[in-house]
Amino acid sequence: MILITGANGQIGVDLTETLSARHGADRLLATDLRPPQADPPPVPFEVLDVTDERAVERLLDRHEFTQIIHLAGILSATGQQYPDLCWSVNVTGLKHMLDAARQRQIPLFWPSSIASFGPTTPRTDTPQHTITEPRTMYGVTKVTGELLSQFYAAQYGVDVRSVRFPGVVGHAAPPGGGTTDWAVAMFFDAVSRGSYRCFVGPDTRMPMMYMPDAVKSVLDLLAADADRLTVRTSYNVAAISFTPAELADAISRYMPGFTCTYVPDYRQDIADSWPQSIDDSSARNDWDWLPDYGLDRLVFDMLMNVARRLGHTSLLERLKRR
Numbered sequence: 001m002i003l004i005t006g007a008n009g010q011i012g013v014d015l016t017e018t019l020s021a022r023h024g025a026d027r028l029l030a031t032d033l034r035p036p037q038a039d040p041p042p043v044p045f046e047v048l049d050v051t052d053e054r055a056v057e058r059l060l061d062r063h064e065f066t067q068i069i070h071l072a073g074i075l076s077a078t079g080q081q082y083p084d085l086c087w088s089v090n091v092t093g094l095k096h097m098l099d100a101a102r103q104r105q106i107p108l109f110w111p112s113s114i115a116s117f118g119p120t121t122p123r124t125d126t127p128q129h130t131i132t133e134p135r136t137m138y139g140v141t142k143v144t145g146e147l148l149s150q151f152y153a154a155q156y157g158v159d160v161r162s163v164r165f166p167g168v169v170g171h172a173a174p175p176g177g178g179t180t181d182w183a184v185a186m187f188f189d190a191v192s193r194g195s196y197r198c199f200v201g202p203d204t205r206m207p208m209m210y211m212p213d214a215v216k217s218v219l220d221l222l223a224a225d226a227d228r229l230t231v232r233t234s235y236n237v238a239a240i241s242f243t244p245a246e247l248a249d250a251i252s253r254y255m256p257g258f259t260c261t262y263v264p265d266y267r268q269d270i271a272d273s274w275p276q277s278i279d280d281s282s283a284r285n286d287w288d289w290l291p292d293y294g295l296d297r298l299v300f301d302m303l304m305n306v307a308r309r310l311g312h313t314s315l316l317e318r319l320k321r322r
């Protein structure tokens with residue numbers, strides 16, 4: 001049985017759906033602080049606060065888990081506003097899961113982020129092993145988590161696996177409180193109102209990945225032969241890098257008349273402290289990582305799905321005819 005925490009979050013919704021299709025809903029237990037939207041939920045669900053050590057212990061005692069997928073976390077922008085909460089969920093919560101995994105020898109996956117890097121890190125083709133001096137609390141929690149993971153793997157033999165996600169673009173669940181959220185919000189606003197006000201400047205290049213690739217990276221890493229894994233902090237994974245202006249341009253090709261304006265706020269500083277592109281050769285060498293989606297395919301697929309979701313039938317028909 002697979003335990004998923006943060007199952008109602010941006011990555012959790014898609015990953016849970018894929019795992020359910022693969023293994024069957026009854027092989028999963030989805031948990032989150034918030035109850036699921038669907039009633040009854042598509043897979044068995046329990047409320048879990050990962051910062052509550054007793055609750056984590058009780059849950060792990062009641063079920064025989066063979067894998068933990070720990071996605072519960074606070075993102076970067078929210079983390080800057082609520083640093084204590086960010087530490088408690090991202091570090092204390094992860095430690096609870098690592099301890100539970102250690103006691104029961106359960107393999108554990110959790111996502112780190114490009115936010116582990118900071119302004120002193122080389123910004124282009126950021127290597128796997130490089131300076132990690134993040135300025136955000138979110139980044140601090142991710143680096144801490146990476147070092148904890150490496151320690152638990154080396155010291156206690158826990159099979160911890162992780163990837164440093166770039167901005168992940170998906171349509172099933174809205175992202176919440178991230179610095180890369182513009183790459184999702186732009187699609188929803190383009191379809192619903194034909195314009196978007198972006199909170200970072202037009203030339204802010206950031207590494208991004210389409211959700212199906214993000215899900216694939218998790219499944220591929222979980223399936224990898226443990227002997228081949230050389231990284232127990234967290235693997236760099238890359239797909240595409242683009243700026244808001246480039247994304248707006250790509251959307252305009254399908255939606256002439258779409259306009260994007262730029263009003264940078266505090267998230268600009270966060271974005272400017274992160275890499276623009278990532279070297280993921282360790283992931284490619286160790287577990288054959290390869291993304292499927294480039295920018296144009298991502299844009300077309302996102303527009304189709306967002307148009308469907310928002311009931312914009314004329315756009316949907318137009319896209320289908322292309």
Ligand code: SER
Pocket residue numbers: 075076077112113114115138165166167168177178179180181
């Ligand atoms: N997408 C995340 C954020 O923007 C980065 O890991 O916070």
